[in-house]
Amino acid sequence: MYRYDEFDATFVRQRVSQFADQVDRRLKGEITEDEFKPLRLMNGVYLQLHAYMLRIAVPYGTLSSRQMRRLAHIARTYDKGYGHFTTRQNIQFNWPALKDVPTILSELAEVEMHAIQTSGNCIRNVTADHFAGAAFDEADDPRPYAEILRQWSSLHPEFSFLPRKFKIAVTGAAHDRAAIRLHDIGLEVKRDANGGIGFAVYVGGGQGRTPMLAREINPFVPEADLLAYVDAILRVYNLFGRRDNKFKARIKILVHETGIDEIRQMVEEEFQQIRGGVLGLPTEEVERIRAYFAPPAFEDRPAVSARLGAARAANPALDRFARQNLHRHKAPGYTSLTISLKPIGGIPGDASADQMDAVADIAETWAFSEIRVSHEQNLILPHVALDDVPEVYAALAAAGLATANAGAITDIIACPGLDYCALANARSIPIASELSERFGAPERQDEIGPLSIKISGCINACGHHHVGHIGILGVDRKGEEFYQISLGGNPDESASIGEIIGPGFSAEGVVDAVETVVDAYLKLRTSPEETFLAAYRRLGEAPFKEALYGA
Amino acid sequence: MPDILTANRLHDGDVVYRTAMGDWVADVDTAELIDDAEQLAEAEAAAQADVKASKVVDVAKIPVVVADGRVVPKRLRERIRAFGPTVKSDHRPGAV
């Protein structure tokens, strides 16, 4: 296995200069758009409604302050002063000029970032729990394994032309915050009775036009066999996955049509042939990679912060923020803090260049320079001392980043939709903004409790609408925007795909319809402790249907 | 209903419209209104030549209505291309 630092740096630099040359030839007219398009897509450059769009990978959602500052610089210099963090834990710039992209990529390469594997039928950016390495409930940090998978899959000759794109997600905890059951392969880090590391492996999940939950193919693959086992799955997919029909090419269709038991057997046969060979993962290798993810030097701190307690008592806004946006940390006296990119009425996932710089500074001062991007389109400071939360909160508030709504009804996921995306049927962002305003009052949010709304502007489902407690899908009805509502979706370890509740709603009517559903829930729940999802699972769709469409 | 021709400019990706003079401009109001098949064939041939010459990409013909002297694309998607994202406020300098 190669060294991360040397190999990657050289490779990325070569790729950038290659692409600079390709762009130059394209601009001079020496190659046609048909020839150029696959080259630009390989480098993360799409053509959207208004302009080119550049998608930059943030592997397993981990960013340093230095990298965040570079993103701010790019937003300011080459874009219109902002960027959009996405459900794939990456960032998209909506307005770069093609002629500037090679410069942008070389400036990114200086901070070890790139746009490779953000497009095309390859193994895409591996995603992970955004609280990785910090969460109190994890068996181990999943990111070293995401990185090992990334290295193995990067430009793997056999896997660069798969039947379709391929997405892998890893969680380190049984409570799944990485939606592993909605990926082509999902991995959960586990420990056996002796503390040895292994993985529960799920296969065949996905969203898009045929949403499916992944099935467990193996309850425990030992660490040393991880690559061999995943490789075996890819081989089976590469051999038997359908290439005749783009809509049936994902591994979920293969798993569904063939059956998990037969797939398991086919994978097992491949696995037996390659196990213990060159794909073995020696412990030293894992340790070497793990060193890159070593936790920062936590100080000994009391589990409860008297300082934060006093500050909360004196400041109701801070109290609310601390209640909503902090996640329990494995080290006593520390917390993981969510920086919501969902201001009330704003655009989910957008951050201005100034805000990116502010986050970089805050992380540097109080959070070991570590930042994460979550698939919920928020940023996370994974390691903050509880004692420092009042200062961090004040600094975030000054940057307009202290919205206290992580996990609340206004923490909405929305894809770019028809405001930006060339594939869209309907707008997503304005619906998200309106919903956020409708439910934005703090008392209203508190009354409703945890409830996720997820919006996609077309069936590709980039906005995860299938797994929203309330999902909204934009469709085109005779040239008009129209919205289908589904209920009961959920991305975690009790994953479920939402069910379409009935006929759709116009752009004018959809926000009212969502409020009708929410009000029905508030009436129907047994107590404030019964969440929307729990109530829906208990009651089924009938009472909600009735509220929406009458008896 | 007249048509106009639209594309994205190659080097910066900006949305542009073809004028009667044969150049590509950002202002939809100055697009050439196309009413008949002969005019369309001529404009499309010229536009394809500009694709070959690597000036623009993704040429498309779109229907528009003319109201009070303003050219307004018929479909929402094309209105958004012409007038920008409809989001209430974003971080673009000068955005509402």
Ligand code: HEM
């Ligand atoms: C703007 C340009 C975009 C294009 C052209 C695009 C295209 C697509 C397509 C074609 C699919 C369906 C794939 C399939 O079912 O085989 C898809 C799925 C998906 N995209 Fe996008 N997308 C875009 C933006 C985004 C954004 C902004 C996000 C994150 C917010 C995103 C995240 C996803 C996710 C999570 C899925 C579903 C996962 C799955 O395939 O199972 N995409 N996208």
Ligand code: SF4
């Ligand atoms: S779901 Fe559809 S509209 Fe939304 S970003 Fe994906 S492709 Fe575009």
